[in-house]
Amino acid sequence: xxxxKYIGRRFVSAIPTLILITFLAFGLLYVTPGGPVEALAGxxxxxxxxxxxxxxxxxxxxxxxxYLRWISGVxxxxxxxxxxxxxxxxxxxxxxxxxxxxxxxTLGGALVALVVGLSIGALSAVRPNSWLDGFSxxxxxxxxxxxxxxxxxxxxxxxxxxxxxxxxxxxxxxFSRNVLFSLQSMLLPAIALGLAKAGIVARITRGxxxxxxxxxxxxxxxxxxxxxxxxxxxxxxNGILPIVTVLGYTIGLIFRGTFLVEVVFGAPGIGLFLVxxxxxxxxxxxxxLVLIIGTVFxxxxxxxxxxxxxxxxxxxx
Amino acid sequence: xxxxxxxxxxxxxxxxxxHYGAGRQRLNAVDGLSLTVDAGQxxxxxxxxxxGKSSVAMAxxxxxxxxxxxxxxxxxxxxxxxxxxxxxxxxxxxxxxxMQDPSGALNPVLTVGEQIKRVLKYHTPLSKAERxxxxxELMERVEIxxxxxxxxxxxxxxxxxxxxxxxxxMALAPSPVLLIADEPTTGLxxxxxxxxxxxxxxxxxxxxxxxxxxxxDLGVVATSADEAVVLYAGKVVEKGTVAxxxxxxRHPYTIGLLRCAHDLHDENVLNPIPGRIPGLxxxxxxxxxxxxxxxxxxxxxxxxxxxxxxxGQSVACIHHESLTD
Numbered sequence: 008x009x010x011x012k013y014i015g016r017r018f019v020s021a022i023p024t025l026i027l028i029t030f031l032a033f034g035l036l037y038v039t040p041g042g043p044v045e046a047l048a049g050x051x052x053x054x055x056x057x058x059x060x061x062x063x064x065x066x067x068x069x070x071x072x073x074y075l076r077w078i079s080g081v082x083x084x085x086x087x088x089x090x091x092x093x094x095x096x097x098x099x100x101x102x103x104x105x106x107x108x109x110x111x112x113t114l115g116g117a118l119v120a121l122v123v124g125l126s127i128g129a130l131s132a133v134r135p136n137s138w139l140d141g142f143s144x145x146x147x148x149x150x151x152x153x154x155x156x157x158x159x160x161x162x163x164x165x166x167x168x169x170x171x172x173x174x175x176x177x178x179x180x181x182f183s184r185n186v187l188f189s190l191q192s193m194l195l196p197a198i199a200l201g202l203a204k205a206g207i208v209a210r211i212t213r214g215x216x217x218x219x220x221x222x223x224x225x226x227x228x229x230x231x232x233x234x235x236x237x238x239x240x241x242x243x244x245n246g247i248l249p250i251v252t253v254l255g256y257t258i259g260l261i262f263r264g265t266f267l268v269e270v271v272f273g274a275p276g277i278g279l280f281l282v283x284x285x286x287x288x289x290x291x292x293x294x295x296l297v298l299i300i301g302t303v304f305x306x307x308x309x310x311x312x313x314x315x316x317x318x319x320x321x322x323x324x
Numbered sequence: 325x326x327x328x329x330x331x332x333x334x335x336x337x338x339x340x341x342x343h344y345g346a347g348r349q350r351l352n353a354v355d356g357l358s359l360t361v362d363a364g365q366x367x368x369x370x371x372x373x374x375x376g377k378s379s380v381a382m383a384x385x386x387x388x389x390x391x392x393x394x395x396x397x398x399x400x401x402x403x404x405x406x407x408x409x410x411x412x413x414x415x416x417x418x419x420x421x422x423m424q425d426p427s428g429a430l431n432p433v434l435t436v437g438e439q440i441k442r443v444l445k446y447h448t449p450l451s452k453a454e455r456x457x458x459x460x461e462l463m464e465r466v467e468i469x470x471x472x473x474x475x476x477x478x479x480x481x482x483x484x485x486x487x488x489x490x491x492x493x494m495a496l497a498p499s500p501v502l503l504i505a506d507e508p509t510t511g512l513x514x515x516x517x518x519x520x521x522x523x524x525x526x527x528x529x530x531x532x533x534x535x536x537x538x539x540x541d542l543g544v545v546a547t548s549a550d551e552a553v554v555l556y557a558g559k560v561v562e563k564g565t566v567a568x569x570x571x572x573x574r575h576p577y578t579i580g581l582l583r584c585a586h587d588l589h590d591e592n593v594l595n596p597i598p599g600r601i602p603g604l605x606x607x608x609x610x611x612x613x614x615x616x617x618x619x620x621x622x623x624x625x626x627x628x629x630x631x632x633x634x635x636g637q638s639v640a641c642i643h644h645e646s647l648t649d
Contacts, residue, residue: 223423226423227429227491318433320433321478
């Protein structure tokens with residue numbers, strides 16, 4: 008199968024899952040206690056008010072009509088409006104900045120996980136059973152046993168409470184305003200997020216790079232007198248494949264990790280929003296967040312599949 | 325290249341030793357093997373698993389595992405004494421190698437065309453366009469049907485037999501004078517095995533190439549090889565022309581090996597050699613084969629037997645005269 012066809016097929020196969028996510032996000036409205044009517048009418052709302060609200064929100068329409076109305080809104084960028092926290096504000100506008108914050112944190116965390124994980128893993132693969140290898144194996148077990156939010160609290164305590172760095176506790180990440188300060192504020196959350204996942208990357212990198220040097224085809228290439236740089240390139244190409252498989256998953260985990268880490272550092276990302284949305288029964292916001300989080304996970308997996316297909320012809324069949 | 329004196333053997337290696345590990349953990353895998361390969365000849369190295377036969381093949385192309393080391397008293401290539409370094413420089417060019425397991429020998433992420441063309445790129449002066457042409461020609465030579473259109477296929481799209489043909493095409497790409505084939509049909513069907521050996525035989529003649537064939541199957545040796553070296557626990561127990569060895573094996577081990585094969589036609593189906601080959605660290609004193617030998621005497625345990633030169637073959641057994649098949 009050609010690469011093009013393979014990518015097309017992966018895209019198509021992601022569609023049913025995406026549709027399922029929209030069902031789940033939509034259905035949330037009906038399983039949350041209270042629901043939008045209670046939220047709008049308040050504790051003292053009269054039964055008459057509630058009936059009127061139901062009518063206004065179109066909650067008396069058949070389910071599929073309500074779903075179609077919602078989903079067509081979603082496709083045109085209209086996710087509904089805020090009711091409690093900032094009445095009348097469109098959700099899309101509300102979420103723009105928090106999404107950016109979460110995006111930067113996820114990216115920072117992924118970078119830390121990759122750079123630390125790949126380099127430690129590669130170094131210990133080159134010198135197996137050295138003190139460095141022992142240290143890296145121990146630290147990879149340690150890091151993936153440590154939850155990211157715990158690490159976040161420790162970092163916050165050390166740098167914010169003991170050393171009293173202002174950037175350590177600010178949580179202000181806005182690259183349109185202050186790039187340097189934003190980078191500083193990102194540092195600790197990114198380390199907390201990335202370090203916790205670096206262990207798993209390091210372990211897989213070490214194992215794969217170590218194994219690949221003994222693969223028969225690498226041996227054959229050496230015996231056939233191919234230059235060293237060519238052989239090393241082939242080793243990296245083949246060794247990287249299993250690392251790619253955990254990549255999407257790891258980034259997904261880091262994205263999920265940002266929710267709690269944001270709360271620890273007070274960074275205004277969607278994690279902080281999610282908690283508030285749940286507390287205040289801001290149902291449209293909650294729906295949108297569920298939709299976004301689900302979609303991000305599906306896209307990460309899709310990206311992994313595509314990357315794998317690009318790198319390894321065997322999976323294209 | 326200087327004119328080759330046809331009287332000189334293509335490759336001669338004297339007293340080859342292979343060992344793994346160092347110091348107290350040093351284990352000898354091959355102990356004093358001498359090998360002479362004439363131009364156009366196939367020399368088989370025969371033995372059970374653990375006899376050290378693959379270590380010989382790997383030593384010649386410097387492909388031993390990281391803890392493996394080898395030396396030889398003399399290496400002569402086309403009549404000239406060369407160092408190990410010079411031998412190393414010949415690999416991939418004058419001496420190439422065929423891997424044991426075809427499914428693992430090809431890089432899974434590159435097309436077979438790329439892999440053949442790469443060998444051409446580093447070992448021949450051909451231009452890019454010529455390499456493309458040559459790659460197709462090589463694939464045709466190893467009888468891959470529809471070669472031109474298969475150039476862009478990946479290894480996993482071929483069967484095991486076809487994969488081994490690709491490996492052979494790569495090994496033939498630099499026009500070697502010596503091909504070392506390490507059990508080239510491991511894991512293949514018997515019919516495919518026969519095809520590969522027939523192909524190897526034909527190409528060897530067409531290209532006037534010599535072959536060192538590592539094998540455990542005596543049937544293969546009988547049909548493809550001119551000479552054979554029988555290896556047991558790292559020691560040469562017998563060597564000679566295939567005709568002589570099959571006509572009159574002199575060493576108890578060779579006799580045993582032939583019996584395992586011969587008696588397939590008889591009523592008693594299996595006739596194995598009792599016992600098993602000793603591991604690297606448990607080689608016995610005296611003759612390495614004596615614990616499994618039906619003819620052993622006290623003398624066999626006392627001293628390592630020398631290779632005794634006879635007509636057409638040599639044998640390392642003090643009792644060779646009194647043995648009957």
